[in-house]
Every structure is written in C-alpha cells, then in structure tokens.
Amino acid sequence: MQTPSDLSKIDLTQPQTLWLPDEAATTQLGALVATQLKASDVLYLHGDLGMGKSSLARGLIRALTSPDQDVPSPTFTLIQSYDAPAFEVLHLDLYRLTSPDEAYELGLDDALSHAVLVIEWPDRLGHLGFDDRLDICLELPDKTNFPEGLISGRIARLTPAGRYREEQA
C-alpha cells in the first residue's frame, strides 16, 4: 500500500487506499489533497473518535494558509473559517450537532459557492448531506497484522462520490 510520501500528486477521481504510518503521514495526505482543491469541493472525513480526521484537516489547512496556522478542532464552535488564496476553507466538526436542522443554520449551501467544506462527522447532516463529495475514511489497520497487540498507523480510503470531479474523469 502506498503512503503519501510515495505520491507527488494524488488523483482524486480514482478510489484509492493509502497507508498512514504516523500522524505526519496523515497531515501529508491533507496537504496533498489541498493541492487539488477548488471552490465548491466538499470533503467528508469519516472515522471513529481519534482516527486522525482533525490531523488531516490541519495538514490541508496549513498547506493552503501557512505552516504555523493555528487549526483548533471545531468540536465546540462546530465551524472554523480560513482564508486560502483562491477560496475560503470551512472546517466543521459536527459530532455535537443535535439535529440536521441545526446544520441548516450554518448556511453551508450558500457558503459552497465560494468555499471548500471539510466536514468531520458528516453523517450528522442527515438529509442535508451533500451527494457530490470526496469521502476519506480513516481506520485502524487489521489487528491480525499486529499479533503483539501494538496497533499504530491508520488506513485511509479515498472515494469520490456522486458527481465529484466527474467532468475530469
């Protein structure tokens, strides 16, 4: 399985699976994805608690702003905004969202005309979710490969959904 450091460029039109041995690889994947983004792109970051969703978002946002950009987890604010040169980046953590209606109040549909949305816990959007998006799932590797019980690293599965990048495919 390839790691982000094996790739100079990533083809987001193709489903792919990458091996992320450590947090640096997770942020590197975020930075690689950042090079391909344009306004109106939606990234869904899936994965259980602590799988590295915010680490990936941090790498992505720092690549688009500055390496020392503060990128707090938007767990309590739900949404954080960053100005990248070509578009705004909205980083959301919807874990604490109590209903999709609350998401409606965030005005995501309007923001999408000029922004990129990077969304942790996207399932919380319910029927207000986006069909056209890039899904990135972060998960632990198979335990059977770690008989001694030391599980480290993550697997990232990237899958374009709906009409994401269809025009380029």
Ligand SMILES: Nc1ncnc2c1ncn2[C@@H]1O[C@H](COP(=O)(O)OP(=O)(O)OP(=O)(O)O)[C@@H](O)[C@H]1O
């Ligand atoms: N590829 C990796 N291998 C090992 N550890 C990693 C990897 N990527 C990130 N981590 C670590 O996982 C921990 C949790 O990361 P992070 O906060 O980004 O997770 P999260 O998915 O956003 O969690 P939450 O659901 O609580 O928002 C951090 O300590 C980070 O260093």
Ligand SMILES: [Mg+2]
């Ligand atoms: Mg997080």
